Amino acid sequence: MIPTKVIVHGVLGRMGQEVVHALCREPGLQLVGAVDIQAVANRIPLPNSKDSVLLSSDLEKVIKECKPDVIIDFSTAKAVLPAVSLAVRYGTNMVIGTTGLQTDELRTIDSLAKEYGVGVVVASNFALGAVMMIHLAKTAAKYFDSAEIIEKHHHMKVDAPSGTALTTAKAMADTRGKPFNRPISKEPSVSRGQQIEGIAIHSVRLPGILANQEVILSSPGQTLSIKHDTVNRECYMPGVILATKEVNGKKGLIYGLEKLLGLKGV
Numbered sequence: 647m648i649p650t651k652v653i654v655h656g657v658l659g660r661m662g663q664e665v666v667h668a669l670c671r672e673p674g675l676q677l678v679g680a681v682d683i684q685a686v687a688n689r690i691p692l693p694n695s696k697d698s699v700l701l702s703s704d705l706e707k708v709i710k711e712c713k714p715d716v717i718i719d720f721s722t723a724k725a726v727l728p729a730v731s732l733a734v735r736y737g738t739n740m741v742i743g744t745t746g747l748q749t750d751e752l753r754t755i756d757s758l759a760k761e762y763g764v765g766v767v768v769a770s771n772f773a774l775g776a777v778m779m780i781h782l783a784k785t786a787a788k789y790f791d792s793a794e795i796i797e798k799h800h801h802m803k804v805d806a807p808s809g810t811a812l813t814t815a816k817a818m819a820d821t822r823g824k825p826f827n828r829p830i831s832k833e834p835s836v837s838r839g840q841q842i843e844g845i846a847i848h849s850v851r852l853p854g855i856l857a858n859q860e861v862i863l864s865s866p867g868q869t870l871s872i873k874h875d876t877v878n879r880e881c882y883m884p885g886v887i888l889a890t891k892e893v894n895g896k897k898g899l900i901y902g903l904e905k906l907l908g909l910k911g912v
């Protein structure tokens with residue numbers, strides 16, 4: 647079997663490094679090049695091997711030399727659209743985990759991908775447990791009128807609320823067909839987190855945490871909590887690997903890992 651050739655964009659970051667390890671463990675995938683704005687060396691060593699691959703801050707140069715099938719992106723939100731614009735022109739599929747993308751940017755990604763006939767998977771959370779958490783929260787959303795989300799992440803995370811919390815709140819409200827009931831305080835100075843679709847999202851940022859989220863749904867006399875905890879970044883890798891294998895042959899934007907898991911809408 648010819649392996650799928652992969653470039654990692656944002657390779658020197660925390661997620662980029664985890665992806666390198668995961669790719670090197672995966673027989674059907676081959677890391678052929680790496681890109682990071684902070685690159686100073688021109689090769690990056692592969693884990694548990696004497697081999698290395700091309701490293702550069704210049705994405706176009708790495709695409710031209712390595713001819714990847716897929717680019718995996720874990721960089722920063724403002725780097726994503728320029729990377730997609732370049733990748734599609736070379737017919738390269740993309741798997742994007744970078745969070746903080748705006749709706750208009752997602753629309754542009756979809757039209758670029760369709761225009762050039764490539765697939766782009768964008769998922770704000772590649773942890774399969776998180777995808778299940780959102781699916782279960784959507785299922786329960788019709789039966790409760792109030793909900794809040796507490797999301798906890800490491801202190802280096804730049805965005806708040808997290809992409810996963812925003813996705814969860816929007817998905818829950820979509821399923822209900824209306825926003826949740828938001829308790830109104832008579833005291834205007836009371837801070838109740840960021841309100842999305844009637845759901846207050848509380849963002850905790852502390853060292854010692856990776857990524858956790860709890861969705862609490864409530865109605866008089868009862869609450870239902872759906873909670874997902876992670877202990878290290880390996881939790882994202884099965885989802886990233888699945889998307890990298892599935893994106894070949896797709897056309898346009900595939901938004902959310904659940905689309906590749908065959909989870910039925912509720």
Ligand SMILES: NC(=O)c1ccc[n+]([C@@H]2O[C@H](COP(=O)([O-])OP(=O)(O)OC[C@H]3O[C@@H](n4cnc5c(N)ncnc54)[C@H](O)[C@@H]3O)[C@@H](O)[C@H]2O)c1
Nearest residue numbers: 656658659660661682683720721725743744745770771772
């Ligand atoms: N979708 C998911 O499941 C998931 C999981 C964890 C993190 N994330 C997201 O992934 C992104 C990266 O997270 P991280 O913790 O690895 O961050 P990080 O800061 O450790 O790594 C980002 C890397 O991108 C590089 N970079 C920045 N701008 C660039 C550019 N213009 N071109 C090339 N490289 C560039 C940086 O030099 C850095 O090495 C964030 O948006 C984060 O929220 C997503």
